[in-house]
Amino acid sequence: MLLTGIATGIDFAFPAFSAHLPLLPYSLAAGITAWFFGFQPGLLVSLLSVLVVGSFFLPNQSFSADLVGLLRLALAGCITAMICWLIDRRTHTRQLIEAQKNHAEEQQQRLQAMLSSAARIAGMGSWEYDIVHDRLEWDDETIRIFGVTREAFGGNIASFFALVHPDDLDALKAMQVRALASHGIIEMEYRIVRPDGTQRRVYDRGQVTRHEAGKPAQATGMMMDVTEQRRAEEARREIEDRFRAIFENSAVGIALTNPNGVFTAANHAYQRMVGYTEDELRSLSFIDITYEEDRPVNLELRAQLWQGRLQQFQMEKRYRHKDGRLFWARNTVSLAPGTETTPRFGMAIVEDITEQRLLEEQLRQSQKMEAVGRLAGGVAHDFNNMLNVIMGHCEILQEKLTAEDPVRKKVEKIEAAAERAANLTRQLLAFSRKQILLLRIMDLNATIGQMRSMMSSLIGDDVELVIRTGRDPGYVKADPGQIEQVVMNLIVNARDALTQGGQVVIETSSLEINDENLADHRPVPTGSYITLSVSDTGCGIKPEIMPHIFEPFYTTKEQGRGTGLGLSIVYGIIQQSDGHIRVASEPGSGTTFTIYLPCTNGHPAKIAEGAGECIADGGSETILIAEDELLVSEFTRTMLESAGYTVLEAHNGQEAIEIAKEHNGHIDLLLTDVLMSGGTNGLELAARLSSLRPELKVLYMTGYTADLIGRNHIADLQNRLLQKPFTANALRRRIREVLSGA
Structure with a gap:
């Protein structure tokens, strides 16, 4: 409307102009309105212009001429408005397209920057190879991976091959040949050598595209530096291999279990321990091979562990081996933390402590x-x-x-x-191993042979006696009388185990115990031994009785059939002889006692002719008695005085020394108890008196002296020892032997 008013003002202001061209300002007004405001506003201006012109500037013309002029004005305004609007629309569309293009370019640049940033962060580069023209283009990340500059890189396949490690180049070329000839996929991991000499490992994957004729035209792909990843994998593999080596070669058993307690893995030591293979264990729970009595405690501790109340626990329990036997083991159990893909698992370190137990x-x-x-x-x-x-x-x-x-x-x-x-x-x-053993070298085989008839009569006619002696002489250093007592006690024990006949087997053999067979004879240490075994086919020994069989006065026989000292005596004699004894028994299958006596060098000494002949009782020599038991001292004095000896009596060592110092006459013999009160024992007394009276002979009375005298001195003193209790005749004979030097 404003433009229409302006056009009307022009016509009024310039009458001469409006007389000849009254429609021109209105056409311009319609065109400008259409250009800036659109077709419809331009059309409205055209209609208003027609009304104004018709009212003010065409009053004197004919109606027909006026009508034609108005129509022309309207048509001209409409055409002008349409043309201006179309021109405006085209311009606007062009501007819109240009803006969208600019926006798209900005978006593409932004996405390209984001992709480049992501590739750089991920260490991933891209490449494009024009196969026909041998042009190879790398992005910035690929340039960085290879450690070259864009200017220094030749941009062709030869420049690329020059950076590949020589040991991997042939394989890379062969792979590319296969890709070009077949499926078109390029994929390989290889090493590169940067210009500074450092090596990197890259993963390369690409795709070959072909012309319509089928010939390779272009290849595009991506590559990634996987050096650190492979180093981490190698370190992980090394740790896993090290753990696997420790796991498999550990001397102690190691087992892994899932949350349900089922085995998932077990090393060789654990498999040997329980007798099951790893595959067999995977179908078993730890509780399946735990002894029934130990299960409740084990389950309670395990529950506390999985509930987090314990970090780990240790317990000693019994396992049941695949063959049914029981063995003791110390278990240290802990939990290994899980991950997002693997659950927690239990780990048990198991040590066989059967031998320790x-x-x-x-x-x-x-x-x-x-x-x-x-x-x-x-x-x-x-x-x-x-x-x-x-x-x-x-x-x-x-x-x-x-x-x-x-x-x-x-x-x-x-x-x-x-x-x-x-x-x-x-x-x-x-x-109690306190008796005096008269040790000498003896042939155990010969001793057993000499006892055959006595043993046969002892076991009776309904029991078969089998004796097997070794082919080599069985030389040991022991007291023959005590060894005979050991054999007799074991024979009696075997006979009593046979209620309805059976067999008793006595066997001797030589045995060398070394590291290879040590486990079969524990607790006997390594060394050379002569073994003596006594076996029977009787009722056997119950497991609950076995720990008590060597205890004194312990017996399972009915009253009147033993004192319970038989096996105790055997135990004491063998221990005192530096030997060992083992028992193997199965209820209902019999028992075997095996004695191990150390081998000795040398041969048994021959008994001199005339040895053991009686020497006349009595004499006139002077004897000094040292005995702290008054009744024994009085009895001994009476015995000696009745045999004609002169007796000096002392009740302890110090008193005997004083008497020896004060006595003016000759003292021929010191008769002393080994163990006396008063601070001076018999051995010390004899040593002190030997300096006062070098000619003095000594006879020891003893009933409990093995520890005091010592094993090394017993053999030297055995002809000067008188075991209590003794008779008067034995006392007088032994005194005569010592005084006569026999």
């Missing part, structure tokens, strides 16, 4: 036996002194009573009871 039990048994032995030895020592007095006075009474005297019978019964009591004390001393 056995040694601990043997130590406890040995300590218990040692304690009982000390008690038994102490009792036997005091008891022997009392028996010595009883038996000695019985002997004195018998000498004074006639054979017809009724009192003599009573005295003989007292003496018999004392003899049985003395035998019991000897057994206690044998068990």
Whole structure:
């Protein structure tokens, strides 16, 4: 409307102009309106222009002429408005297209920058190869991966090959040939050598495109520096290999279990321990091979572990081997943390402690036996002194009573009871390893052969006796009498195990125990041995009884069939002889006792002719008695004085020394108890008196002296030892032997 008003103003202002061209300003107004505001506003301006012109500038013309002019004005305005609008639309469209193009280019640049940034962050580069013209283009990341500059890179396949590690080049070329000839996929991992000499490993993947004729035209792809990734994988593999080596070669058992307790892996040591292969274990739970009595504690500890109340736990429990036997093991169990893809798992480190348990039990048994032995030895020592007095006075009474005297019978019964009591004390001393062993080299095979008839009569006619001695002589250093007692006790034990006949087998052999067979003979250490085994086909020994069989006075026999000292004596004698004893038994299948005695060099000494001949009783020499037990001292004095000897009596070592110093006459013999109160024992007394009276001979009385004298001195003193309790005749004979130098 404004433009129409302006056009009208022009016509009024310039009448001469409006008279000839009154429509021109209005056409321009319509065109300008259409150009800026669109076709419809331009059309409206055209209509208004027609009304204005018709009203003000064409009043004197004819109606027809006026109508034609107005129509022309309207048509001209419409055409002008249309043309201006179309021109405006084209211009606007062109501007819009240009803006969209600019926006798209900006978006593409932004995406390209983002892609380049992502590729740089990921270490991934791209490449494009024009096969026909041999032009190779790399992006910035590929340039960075190869460590070259864009100017220095030749931009062809030869420049690329020059950077590939020589050892990988042939394989890369062969792969490219195959890709061009077949499927068109290029994929390989290879090494490159940068200009500075450093090596990197890259992963390369591309695709070959072909012309319509099928010939290769172009290849595009991407590559990534995987050096650090491969180093990490190599380090992980090295750790895994190291763990696998430790796992498989560990001396202790290692087992892995899932949350349900089912085995997932087990090393060789664990498989050997339980007797199952790894495949067999994968179908078993740890509880399946745990001894029934140990399961509740094991399950409770495991529950606390998986609930997080324990970081790890350790327990000693029994496993049941595949063959059914039980063995002890120490288990240290912990949890390994899981990941997003793997759950937590349990890991048990298992150590077989069966042997340790056995040694601990043997130590406890040995300590218990040692304690009982000390008690038994102490009792036997005091008891022997009392028996010595009883038996000695019985002997004195018998000498004074006639054979017809009724009192003599009573005295003989007292003496018999004392003899049985003395035998019991000897057994206690044998068990406590406090008796005197007269050691000499002996042939065990010969001893067994000499005992055949005695053993046959002992076991009876309904039991078969089988004796197998080794081909080589079985030389050992032992007390023959004590070894015979060991054999007899084992024979009696075997006979009592046979309720309805059977077989007893006695066997000797030479054995060398080394590292290879040590486990079969534990706890016997390595060395050379002569073994003596006594086997029976009897009822066997129950497992709960086995730990007690060597305890004194322990017996499963009915009353009257044993004192419970037989095996205790065997144990004591063998221990005192530096030997060992093992027992193997199965209820219902019999028992085997095996004795190991150390081999010795040398041969048994021949017994001199005339040895053991009786020497006349009595004499006139002077004897110094040193005995702290008053009753024994008085009895001994009486015996010696009745045999014609002059007796000097002392009740301890110090008193004996004073007497020896003050006595003016000759002292021929010192008769001393080895173990005395007062601070000076018999050995010390003899040593001190030998400096005062070098000619003095010594006879020791003993009932409990093995520890005091020592094994190394017993052989030297065995001809100067008198075992308590002794008789008057034995005392007088031994004194004559010492005084005569026999």
